[in-house]
Amino acid sequence: MALSSESPVNRESREKITVQNVSRAYDSTQALEGVSLSVGEGEFCCIVGPSGCGKTTLLRAIAGLDDPDTGSILVGGDPVTGPGLDRGMVFQEYALFPWRTVRGNIRFGLDRPACGCPDCEARARELIELVGLDGFEDAYPKELSGGMKQRVGIARALTPDPEILLMDEPFGSVDARTRDRLHTELLDIWAQTEQTVVFVTHDIDEAVKLADRVVVMDAEPGMVQSTVSIDVERPRERTAHDFVEYVAQIRAELGEPEPR
Numbered sequence: 001m002a003l004s005s006e007s008p009v010n011r012e013s014r015e016k017i018t019v020q021n022v023s024r025a026y027d028s029t030q031a032l033e034g035v036s037l038s039v040g041e042g043e044f045c046c047i048v049g050p051s052g053c054g055k056t057t058l059l060r061a062i063a064g065l066d067d068p069d070t071g072s073i074l075v076g077g078d079p080v081t082g083p084g085l086d087r088g089m090v091f092q093e094y095a096l097f098p099w100r101t102v103r104g105n106i107r108f109g110l111d112r113p114a115c116g117c118p119d120c121e122a123r124a125r126e127l128i129e130l131v132g133l134d135g136f137e138d139a140y141p142k143e144l145s146g147g148m149k150q151r152v153g154i155a156r157a158l159t160p161d162p163e164i165l166l167m168d169e170p171f172g173s174v175d176a177r178t179r180d181r182l183h184t185e186l187l188d189i190w191a192q193t194e195q196t197v198v199f200v201t202h203d204i205d206e207a208v209k210l211a212d213r214v215v216v217m218d219a220e221p222g223m224v225q226s227t228v229s230i231d232v233e234r235p236r237e238r239t240a241h242d243f244v245e246y247v248a249q250i251r252a253e254l255g256e257p258e259p260r
Contacts, residue, residue, distance in 0.1 A: 014041040016164065016196045017062060022071035023221075024057055030221035031057040032068070037215055037224055044190055044197045046207035047215045048250065054222025055200040056168055062198060063089050063166050075164065088157030092169040094149040096141040102128065103137045105152050109159030127155040130189060147178040154189070165190075167199045171206070183209055187234065204254075208246045209236050216253045226253050 017039040024032040032054040039045045047055050060066040062073055064083040073080040075087065088109075096105050106124050128137055131151040141149055150170055157165060171179045187210065190197055201207050207214045214228045228250055232242045 015039075016041040016043070016076060017198065018074040018077075019058070019062070020072045020074070022058070022061060022068040022073060024054070024061065024066065024068045032061075033221035033223055035071070035222065035224055037227070039196055039198055040212075042194050042196055044187075044199065044210055044212045045215060046199045046201055046211035046213075047217060048201055048204055048207045048254070049217030049222070049225075050219045050254065051202070052222070053217040053219035055202075055217060057222065058217075059089075059166050059168050059198060059200050062164075063087050065089070085160040086162050087164045087166055088160065088162035090150075090153050090157045090165065090167040090170045092172050094141065094146075094153055096149055096152055098141050101138050101140055102133055102144070102152055105141070106155045106159060109156040123159060127158055130158070130192070131155045132185060145178070146174040147182055150174065150182065151185070154186070158189075158193070161193075162195065164196045164198065165193075167197065169200055169202065172201075172203075179206070184235070186210070204247050204250050204256075205238060207250070208232075208243055209238070214246075214250060216250060228253070 015038050019035055019037050022032055022035045023030070031052075035054070035058060047058065049055055057066060061068050062075075062080065064080045064087065075084075097108065100108065103124050106127055107120065110120055110123065128134060131154055133148065133151055133155070136144065136148065141152070144152070153170065154165075171182050174182065183206070199207075199210060208230055211230050214230060216225045216228065217223065218225045228246065230246055232240070232246070236243055238244075
């Protein structure tokens with residue numbers, strides 16, 4: 001499957017998400033302070049930064065699951081006032097219902113999870129095929145591997161066909177080989193759906209492999225330090241010179257030492 005050849009510059013010219021001077025505090029902790037950024041329509045944007053820099057807080061605010069203390073968030077020019085079907089969320093923990101099958105968990109992402117209409121069944125079958133879970137429709141979460149559980153989570157987030165997919169370190173708990181496979185599958189899904197993706201990760205290599213653009217955040221308080229556009233053709237090899245250079249650049253932005 002061919003990935004989109006549209007450049008990050010072209011995507012960014014059509015702004016989909018706008019974060020304007022957003023701050024958020026929890027008791028004495030300033031999770032975000034004066035955060036401003038934008039994500040273009042159809043862009044794959046990764047957010048990286050140390051623990052406590054507010055990555056998840058920012059993602060939850062875009063999803064409408066948390067309200068900023070100050071500032072505003074716009075999606076398609078409209079203010080975010082709460083969750084909406086235009087934004088699908090994939091969490092780090094699988095958050096699957098153990099009493100529901102793969103099909104049942106995916107169907108829960110629809111407005112009518114108990115509905116047996118042909119359209120809903122067709123949508124569930126389409127997504128099961130999209131995430132590569134054919135043959136596991138009637139399996140329960142306890143019967144699935146970590147990677148398979150996360151595929152169910154992705155499919156469930158995609159059921160209402162959201163314009164934006166928000167992902168909070170979704171592959172952090174799977175092994176390296178499974179993670180690489182999920183990266184490829186996610187990029188294929190992104191190419192098919194042409195959705196805007198905001199992907200939070202602490203893994204710099206993962207960000208460079210996936211993103212059109214990487215937003216680098218500082219901690220205490222959480223602020224945007226810089227953005228790095230990744231101008232490397234996909235698929236990307238971790239050992240390629242340009243890939244290694246981008247990883248080193250972002251690592252330097254974060255003040256991390258080079259690995260020995």
